[in-house]
Amino acid sequence: MRVDVVTIFPAFFDVLEVSLLGRARGAGLLDVRVHDLRDHTTDRHRTVDDTPYGGGAGMVMKPEPWGLALDGIVADAPSRPTFIFPSPAGELFTQATARELSSAPHLVFGCGRYEGIDERVFTYASTLGDVRLMSLGDYVLNGGEVASMAMIEAIGRLIPGVVGNPESLVEESHEDGLLEYPSYTKPATWRDYEVPDVLLSGHHGRVAEWRHAQRVERTRERRPDLLPPDPTA
Numbered sequence: 001m002r003v004d005v006v007t008i009f010p011a012f013f014d015v016l017e018v019s020l021l022g023r024a025r026g027a028g029l030l031d032v033r034v035h036d037l038r039d040h041t042t043d044r045h046r047t048v049d050d051t052p053y054g055g056g057a058g059m060v061m062k063p064e065p066w067g068l069a070l071d072g073i074v075a076d077a078p079s080r081p082t083f084i085f086p087s088p089a090g091e092l093f094t095q096a097t098a099r100e101l102s103s104a105p106h107l108v109f110g111c112g113r114y115e116g117i118d119e120r121v122f123t124y125a126s127t128l129g130d131v132r133l134m135s136l137g138d139y140v141l142n143g144g145e146v147a148s149m150a151m152i153e154a155i156g157r158l159i160p161g162v163v164g165n166p167e168s169l170v171e172e173s174h175e176d177g178l179l180e181y182p183s184y185t186k187p188a189t190w191r192d193y194e195v196p197d198v199l200l201s202g203h204h205g206r207v208a209e210w211r212h213a214q215r216v217e218r219t220r221e222r223r224p225d226l227l228p229p230d231p232t233a
């Protein structure tokens, strides 16, 4: 998969050199290219923002550098890209979104700062590819970098070959609408805390039953919004 990122803080993405995604890049599974938006400015101060039309607090990212940055990426693109602009006003990014996007050949992340990007940039991008405005959740970050990183990691680990054991992806939280069961490893007793007996029983059927019950209970307790509505309620 090819991933381009446009940002005014390219250093945020240095962490993509490490861990599983770093290895995936080394193995040629993920081709990540980070672009500095300021390279597409034309003034001495490398300005990327200006005051909002209509007044109001804060600054807005100017369309011209964005247009040039997107043109440069598209000129060199293997196929029609999907543009992802992180935004607290976007659709919610979920595990299902990550799965859907993990088969896309080319994703372009556009990281907003200040009060966001001039709205016309999204309209222009939609002439070049598919455009998705994506929110990580109902809170506001300072910029799109952390949100893009989170999405790149969630999507990237679903690309075949990135995670060594694909089985480990199947049972995870959010894959089938339930949270994951609790996990334990050795030793069986640690500081007087015991591992649940059933996990030491060697009885696969009972372990599976216990884990499923734990998943349902946890989901009901922590994230009831994920469960279908109770018809008796």
Ligand SMILES: C[S@@+](CC[C@H](N)C(=O)[O-])C[C@H]1O[C@@H](n2cnc3c(N)ncnc32)[C@H](O)[C@@H]1O
Binding pocket: 085, 086, 087, 088, 089, 110, 111, 112, 113, 114, 115, 116, 117, 134, 135, 136, 137, 138, 139, 140, 141, 142, 143, 144, 145, 147
């Ligand atoms: C300070 S925020 C701008 C918020 C914008 N004025 C609003 O109220 O919708 C700056 C940038 O951070 C990113 N951002 C902030 N919160 C986010 C979230 N929950 N999910 C995804 N991106 C977010 C977006 O790229 C946004 O353009």
